[in-house]
Amino acid sequence: MSETRLMTINMGPQHPATHGVLRLLLELDGEVIVKAVPDIGYLHRGIEKLAESMTYPQALTLTDRLDYTSGLSNNLAYCLAVEKLLDIAIPKRAQYLRVLLAELQRIAAHLLWIATHALDLGAMTLLFYAFRDREEILGMLELVTGARLTPSFIRIGGIAADIPEPFLPRVKAFVETFPKRVDEYETLLTENIIWKKRTQGISPMSGADCINYGVTGPVLRASGVYYDVRKAYPYSSYEDFDFEIPLGRKGDVYDRYLVRLKEMRQSNRIVAQAMEKLPEGPVMAVDAPLVTPPAKEEVGKDIAALIRHFKIMEEGFKTPRGEVYASIESSKGELGFYLISDGTNKPFRMKIRPPSFINLGALPRMIEGQMVADVVAAIGSIDIVLGEIDR
C-alpha cells in the first residue's frame, strides 16, 4: 500500500482570485482539500477602536471604508443605529432617497461581484459589460454624492443634500435599459455549459448549515432560507415597496449566482418605485436641531446657525445612555451596528457585524472535501470584501 502524504499549499494573501488580502492554508490529499484554514487581518485598521475616539458624525466616514464596494449601504446602517439611539424621525423623502441610493449601490456591488466572479472562472467577456453598467451607476452616485466609492452621503438625520436635477432622468434611463442588460448577462452565463460545469454542485451548503454558521445574504437565500432584513425588520420605509426575495434550492455556487442576478432585477424594481413615489419635502430631520446641521444658506446669514454648524461639526452631539442594534441587508448580507452610548458625544463601543466576516467563517465547511480548483469558485460565490472582514 502506498502511503498518503498530505501537502500544504499557501494561497494568498497576494492572489488575484482572493479578492483582496485573504490567505488560505490548504491541506491537500492529491487534489482534494482535507483542511482549509483562512488567515485574515491583513487589512485591519482598528475601525472599532478609532470610532471610540470620534464624535458620532465623524465616525460616519469610517463606515465607507468597510465594504468599499457599497459605501452608501454602510452609511445607512450606521446612521440607522445612531438615529435609533437618538430616537429621531426621518422625513419620508430622505427615506425614499436612501432606499433609491442603497439599491443602486446594491446593483453596483452585484455587478462588481458578477464581473470578478466570472473573471475568476475564466469568463472574461462579462467583466467589460458589467463594468459598463457599474460605471453608469457610479457616475450617477458621483453626481449626487460627489464621490464614487467613499460617499459619506447618508448622514445622521437624513441625507447630506437633495438630489440635483439631472439625476432622476439618468436613473430613469438606467432603470429602463437595465433589465435588458441582465438578460444579456444571462445569455452569456446561465445556460453556458462551461459555467454550469464549474458552478453546479460546487461547495453546497444546506439551509440549516448556513443558519448554524450565521451565514446571511444571498448565500443563505441560495440555500432556500427566506431571510432578508428588508423584509424581516423593515427599515427606511422598505415596507412601502413591492419586491420579492429570490430564493435558491441547492445552495451551490450556481444558485448563488442565480439569486444575485434575480436580486439585481428586484433592486431595479425598487429603484423604479422609489423614483415614481418620491415625495416632496425636506431631506433632513426638521425637529432635531441639536443633531442636524443648519442649511447652507442659513449659515451665511444667521450667526446662530453658524454657531450651530460649528458646534455640530466640532463637538458632535450627546446621545442618551443605552445600547442599540440596527442592521440592514447590504449586498453581502446582514450588516449591523451595535452601539453602546455612555451619554457623551462619542460612541462608548461600536461593534460592527460584518456579513463578509461571518460568511467567510463558513468557507472551510464549504470547501473541505472539494477539489482545489473549486476554491476560487467558492470564494467568489460568497462575495467577500476584505475591508469589511478585517475592519
Place this chain on the structure above:
Amino acid sequence: MAKCTACERLREKFPEAVRGIEEFRGEILVTVDKGQLRAVMTFLKESDGTLYDLLVDIAGVDSGTESPRFLVVYLLHSMKYNNRLKIKIGAPEGAAVDTVSDIWKAADWMEREVYDMFGIEFSHHPDLRRILLPEDFSGYPLRKDYPLKGVDFDKPFPVCLEEEKGNQTDV
C-alpha cells in the same frame, strides 16, 4: 414592555440565572449569570417557544472601571418567530467564559475576535487563536486602557535603529 416570550420562559426555567431584563428602543436585553450561559443558550436555541437559531453576533465590551470589567453580548435572531434578543453576561478580568461554539458554529470566529480584541478567554473553544491581529501582537487593543495609537507608535522601527548604528543594509 413589549411582549417577550423568551423572557417569560427564561424567568420560569432559570429564575436564579436571570439577573435583569431591560428594554430600550424596543430591544430586549437579558442579563444572565455567567455560569448558566450554556444552559440558557441551549434552551433558547432548542426550546419550541423561542428557537433562536441564528447567532447574529457576539460583542465584547470593556466597561472600564465598572465591575465586572468585561461584558459579552450575544445577539440572537429566531427565523421562525422573527424576533431578536440580546443576552448579556459579565466577566471579571482574567475569568474565562464558556464557549457557545458547539451550540452555534458561527460563534467560533466571533469568540476568536472577542479574545483577540479584549483578551477574554473562552473555555473549551476548539481553536482559540488571534484572528485579525498577528500572532505575536502583544496587548488587547479594544480594551479601554490600550492607547489609541498603539504602544509603540512613537518608537522607531527596528530597521531604523539598525541604520542609526551604522549597519546600513543594501536596498
